[in-house]
Amino acid sequence: MSGVLRFSEERDPGAAAQFVRLRVIDPEGAHWRRGVEAADRWLRETGNTVLQVPYAAVTPEDWGGVGEYPLGQWIAEQRRAYAAGALEAGRVAELEKLGMVWSEQEAAWADEVAVARVYASVHGRFLPPTTAVWKGHPIGV
Numbered sequence: 001m002s003g004v005l006r007f008s009e010e011r012d013p014g015a016a017a018q019f020v021r022l023r024v025i026d027p028e029g030a031h032w033r034r035g036v037e038a039a040d041r042w043l044r045e046t047g048n049t050v051l052q053v054p055y056a057a058v059t060p061e062d063w064g065g066v067g068e069y070p071l072g073q074w075i076a077e078q079r080r081a082y083a084a085g086a087l088e089a090g091r092v093a094e095l096e097k098l099g100m101v102w103s104e105q106e107a108a109w110a111d112e113v114a115v116a117r118v119y120a121s122v123h124g125r126f127l128p129p130t131t132a133v134w135k136g137h138p139i140g141v
Helices: 013-021 027-046 071-083 089-098 104-123
Strands: none
Touching: 027 071, 027 089, 071 089
């Protein structure tokens, strides 16, 4: 894994570490804040209520301080850290307030189950033909 800090010329690792400790530079915290700000803006701009962002998503250039931010990759990083138990509780809570979807597979499953339940409530049971599509979802069994 490559380092978080990149310099144009050779730097003393001890001095760089001291700058981070003294918060002269805070690459991790700044990256985190920018990601949260980009996620919040994405929700407001898209009107979505859950934080489910495609991996390739990059914020538009005209979003100011969070413009051209690789939001999809940042979201994936947070999911990996969460799955590994390495995401701080405060950060987990902050992302959950934004409506973070921790597992896209579980979210997709829940969506399909919800569609099946609606179908069953309308038809009195869930026995669709094998080619059935309901509200854009293939539900045939």
